Amino acid sequence: MLAIDKISGRSRWCHRDPRLKLGCWVVLMSLALGLPPAGQAVLAALIAALSCWMLRVSLRRWLGWIAIPCGFLLLSTLTMLLSAAAQPAGMLWSVPLGFTYLGVLPAGLDMANHTLWRSLAAISATFWLVLNLPFIQLIALLQRCRVPVLLTEQILLTWRFIFILLDEMQAIYQAQALRFGYRTLRGSYRSLAMLAGMLFSRVMVRYQQMATALEVKLYQGDFHL
Secondary structure (H helix, E strand, O other): OHHHHHHHHOOOOOOOOHHHHHHHHHHHHHHHHHOOHHHHHHHHHHHHHHHHHHHOOOHHHHHHHHHHHHHHHHHHHHHHHEEEEOOOOOOOEEEEEOOEEEEEOHHHHHHHHHHHHHHHHHHHHHHHHHHHOOHHHHHHHHHHOOOOHHHHHHHHHHHHHHHHHHHHHHHHHHHHHHOOOOOOHHHHHHHHHHHHHHHHHHHHHHHHHHHHHHHHOOOOOOOOO
């Protein structure tokens, strides 16, 4: 989350109107869903090049980000690609497994091809929006889209508590590491268990401190966003 916040803050489009960014995302998503597989592949490549230029990052770093969801995408595509049948007739490729054959059908290959490139283009477009839209602009965009205030407040508080969670986790981990808590495998498991327990209690303390601060400021149940 810290990396996303920093990257979106140094984007070339950091100060552009968030409605323009949302409009561009809608156009990119429409193309990602409507183009044929070859066009979707070209669109994904163009979005990657555009993102690297706008975010001032290398292509290698962009591919590292996109590789995380692509791992799940390739796994789901593989399940579409492979089919099981009693006979290998009609399969482009097959291997016997007991009394059945595992192989690739033309329909499965076509479905996997369409799903892979469509999903890759859509993921690239969504990454482009997330990494070019600072959190402050996201809140402003939600307000302009007339999103319920309660939902906007929940998103804001969740974002805030992510940083609190990371801050507390880093402090506990550094204290354990200084005491050689991760020197052995057994000690690492024990330290991780202690970290999880202490993290929950520390976050609850921070929550109580925030609630007390809000009461002192005469909090009436609404955040002035």
